[in-house]
Each structure stands twice: as C-alpha cells, then as structure tokens.
Amino acid sequence: MGNSYIVDAVRTPRGKGKKRGALAAVHPQELSAITLKALQERNGIDPKNVEEVVMGCVTQVADQAACIARYAVMAAHWPKDVPGYTVNRFCGSGLQALNNVANHVASGAMELAVGGGIESMSRVKMGDDMLGRDFNVGNDKIAAHYNLVPQGISADLIATKYDISREEADQLAEASQKKADYATKNGHFKKSIIPVKLEDGTIVSEDENPRIESDYAFLSGLAPVFKTIGEQQLDAIALKSYPEIKKINHIHTLGNSSGIVDGAAALLVANDDGLKKYGLKPRARIVATVATGEDPTIMLTGPVSASQKALKMAGLSVKDIDLWEINEAFASVVLYVKKTLGIDADKINVNGGSMALGHPLGATGAILAGTVLDELERRDQRYGLITLCIGGGMGIATIIERLK
Numbered sequence: 001m002g003n004s005y006i007v008d009a010v011r012t013p014r015g016k017g018k019k020r021g022a023l024a025a026v027h028p029q030e031l032s033a034i035t036l037k038a039l040q041e042r043n044g045i046d047p048k049n050v051e052e053v054v055m056g057c058v059t060q061v062a063d064q065a066a067c068i069a070r071y072a073v074m075a076a077h078w079p080k081d082v083p084g085y086t087v088n089r090f091c092g093s094g095l096q097a098l099n100n101v102a103n104h105v106a107s108g109a110m111e112l113a114v115g116g117g118i119e120s121m122s123r124v125k126m127g128d129d130m131l132g133r134d135f136n137v138g139n140d141k142i143a144a145h146y147n148l149v150p151q152g153i154s155a156d157l158i159a160t161k162y163d164i165s166r167e168e169a170d171q172l173a174e175a176s177q178k179k180a181d182y183a184t185k186n187g188h189f190k191k192s193i194i195p196v197k198l199e200d201g202t203i204v205s206e207d208e209n210p211r212i213e214s215d216y217a218f219l220s221g222l223a224p225v226f227k228t229i230g231e232q233q234l235d236a237i238a239l240k241s242y243p244e245i246k247k248i249n250h251i252h253t254l255g256n257s258s259g260i261v262d263g264a265a266a267l268l269v270a271n272d273d274g275l276k277k278y279g280l281k282p283r284a285r286i287v288a289t290v291a292t293g294e295d296p297t298i299m300l301t302g303p304v305s306a307s308q309k310a311l312k313m314a315g316l317s318v319k320d321i322d323l324w325e326i327n328e329a330f331a332s333v334v335l336y337v338k339k340t341l342g343i344d345a346d347k348i349n350v351n352g353g354s355m356a357l358g359h360p361l362g363a364t365g366a367i368l369a370g371t372v373l374d375e376l377e378r379r380d381q382r383y384g385l386i387t388l389c390i391g392g393g394m395g396i397a398t399i400i401e402r403l404k
Helices: 028-043 068-075 093-106 140-146 151-161 166-185 227-239 272-278 302-314 331-341 364-379
Strands: 005-011 053-056 084-087 112-120 261-270 284-293 323-326 383-390 394-402
Touching: 005 028, 005 272, 005 364, 028 068, 028 112, 028 261, 053 068, 053 093, 068 084, 084 093, 093 112, 093 261, 093 284, 093 364, 093 394, 112 364, 151 227, 151 331, 166 331, 261 272, 261 364, 284 302, 302 331, 302 383, 302 394, 323 331, 323 364, 364 383, 364 394
Parallel strands: 053 084, 053 112, 323 383
Antiparallel strands: 005 261, 005 284, 112 261, 284 394, 383 394
16 A cells, blocks of 8 residues: 545535524535535646545435535536545544545555535434434334444443543533634634635635533533433433443533534545646645444444554554544543543644534544644644544544644
C-alpha cells in the first residue's frame, strides 16, 4: 500500500434540522454539490480527473434516495464520467466514505478521489428508512436475540455501567457550547466553511445550532429524554445482557445529546502520483483507517476499540495524539472514551462538538476530519484522531498526520 493524502477539506455550515432551519430549503443533492464545487474551485482541479466520489448518508430515502453521491456529482455539473457511490455505516458514514477513498487511493487503484457525507435532517427524518420500526432495532428476531434497544437507552447504559454522572454530562455539554462559541467568534471554522447562498439571496455562513445560553443551570434543569420509555419497557430488555446492573440511571437530555442538523462535507484525497500529476500540495497524510464491532446492546462503546486498533496500526500511543475529535453523539460516550483511554481533556473536541454544533448523521465524520486538520494547522501540531460511535455496535477511527 502506498500513501493517501488529504489535499483539502470543506463543509457547509450546519443548519438546524427543522422546517425553518437555515438550510431546510436546500435539497441535499445541492447541499452536497456545493462542497464538490468548492473543492474544484479552491484547488484548481479539473473534475474529469476525479476518479470516484464517495458520500456517507444514513437515511437513504425520499430526498436522499437513489445514490445521492452520484446525483451530487450531477448537481455540481461535473462530467458524466465521474462516478459516485453512497455508504451507510450509520453515524460513521462520513468518515467511512473518507476511509474508503483513502484506501482506494493508497492501493493505487485511483490517483484522485473525493470522500465526504451529507444529511438533511430537516427534510429526511432520522428513522424514516426503518418502516415504522424502532430506530436501530430492525428485525424482531435479531432484536430479541441481541437485546437491542434504541441508542439513547444504550447511552444511559454506558453512563450507568461506567459511573458517569448527570453532572459530568451537563458540564461536558456546557463546555461544548462555550468552546463552539469561542471557536466561531475567533474564526476557527472559516477555513473550511463554504457559505451557502439561498434562493432569496440570504447567505448562510455560520453554524446555526449552538446556543451559548445553554449554561449548566439551564442544562441541569432539562428532563431525561429516555427515562419514561426506558422504565416502561426498554430498560428491562437492555438489562438482560447486563444482569449485574440493577437499574439504569437515565442522564441524557436534549442538552447533553447531539443536535439534529443539516450539513455536508467533502475532502479531496490523492496519492503520490496524483499529487505530482495534478500539481497538488497535501495538507495531511492519512495514517490509519479502521472499523470495529462491539456488543450491540450497549452499542456505543466502539470508539475505544477503534481508537486502540488505529493506534496499534499506526505504531502510536494515546499520548502521541495531539487532538482528538470524539463525536458527541451522547455525553456518556465522550466521557467513557476519555476515562478508558486516559486522554487529556484539553485535547478533546477543542472547538466544541455535536452537542453544540449538531450531528448531521452521514456528514459528521467527514466534518470532524476537516475540523481536526484545520486545528492541527492552527496549533502547529502533528497527529489527530477522529472517532465516532455507531449504531448496531460498531466504532470507527481515522488517524491523520499534518504535513508542514
């Protein structure tokens, strides 16, 4: 295997995933096409030389159906010769798309490709592809065999099993809001964000979801989202796999869980031949790409095994990583990974995370890769690790090395 490099990373702002959200009027194909066109314009590439476009997208129905990656290529008015395919590894889809592209390029099968992701949660609701079943439960026989429950119950199970308190979760959520606010006001996202011009002429150039008023006093007053349904029926299912736990402590609220938003991202990736042929300068080398499986009941512990596997593959230790992007799907996930791996708090999600900025499911992994790259450059640091928990009991991780 040869090398794969990130040449550039772009993303749209994140709009609230509601009918009145800032990006709700933009079709997801168009939103994704904006990122493709930005890569073309910023890097002076001829799109006919792009050999593949891979996009992560979780809810592939309605406006996101029919291989949205291919339709994004067409919406960007790229040549018909440029193919595209869509991947779904739940919340890890955007990072999986980048990993796929990195491996395509490192193998020598391609020289230049794009990986990214898209999710318009205002237009296509989470779970619309589940045909009326509980989200992430699916087939009844499989659900019964593995004691499957929705992610929120799994997040609360993690909190209970690993002694993570409501206070810790709310403190993390408050910190996420403060860091996101500081990063926005000080231009930390400007390098990657591509403003979106709406049909009425409005320009959307900043993330819409953060709420700096969500301080600890406010967050601590919110009711647990999964307590009632959990105590009525779902906790008993989860506890079949964890009989040593007598009662699940429900700590997750709308404030210490990820926000529902719209967003898209894309990264331009090349190998050594592609850099030379097209005169491109790499910003980072992709060092390791991995995915792992975990117990599907507790479901969201995968970032630990994925990070450990990626570090081993790269020949690195936890302390070698300068910056960590651990997706804030739920506060307990980040706190569990931090405690288990012994990561310094000041290295994690330094510009805030999905509790403040939002989690556009299929795009988040790709967004986080660009976020950590920008920050490595800003701080003149070397290694970044991106990891996400994934429905069904999986984890994904990618390590990048900034190049000077």
